[in-house]
Amino acid sequence: MFCREYLVDLNATQAAIRAGYSTKNADVTGPKMLGKVGIAEFIQQLMTQRAEKVGVTAQSVIEEIAKMAFANMADYTRRARGLPKNSENRGTRPEHCICMEPITAIQTGGYR
Numbered sequence: 001m002f003c004r005e006y007l008v009d010l011n012a013t014q015a016a017i018r019a020g021y022s023t024k025n026a027d028v029t030g031p032k033m034l035g036k037v038g039i040a041e042f043i044q045q046l047m048t049q050r051a052e053k054v055g056v057t058a059q060s061v062i063e064e065i066a067k068m069a070f071a072n073m074a075d076y077t078r079r080a081r082g083l084p085k086n087s088e089n090r091g092t093r094p095e096h097c098i099c100m101e102p103i104t105a106i107q108t109g110g111y112r
Helices: 002-009 012-018 026-034 037-054 058-069
Strands: none
Touching: 002 012, 002 026, 002 037, 012 026, 026 037
């Protein structure tokens, strides 16, 4: 139970509490559990299974963050490229759209 609870937030103390250990000693019990070889190995096995199931790795997360961090939004906006207001934003690749938030002009001339 502790191992599966640990995967929720990677917090040993909270995992111990959720697994039914005493809240009074959870700050000692949780880290102690992580120090046991069998438990650490099982947690690693569960993490590997979860990563394979969802197809997410640390590398893929870093790559997605990099796409957002280094995207130049001027490359993806209609106005910056001189396109008419209602034209399609051709050339925008799907992987760059993850960091885009639609901006709509309201009648007062402001943006929201």
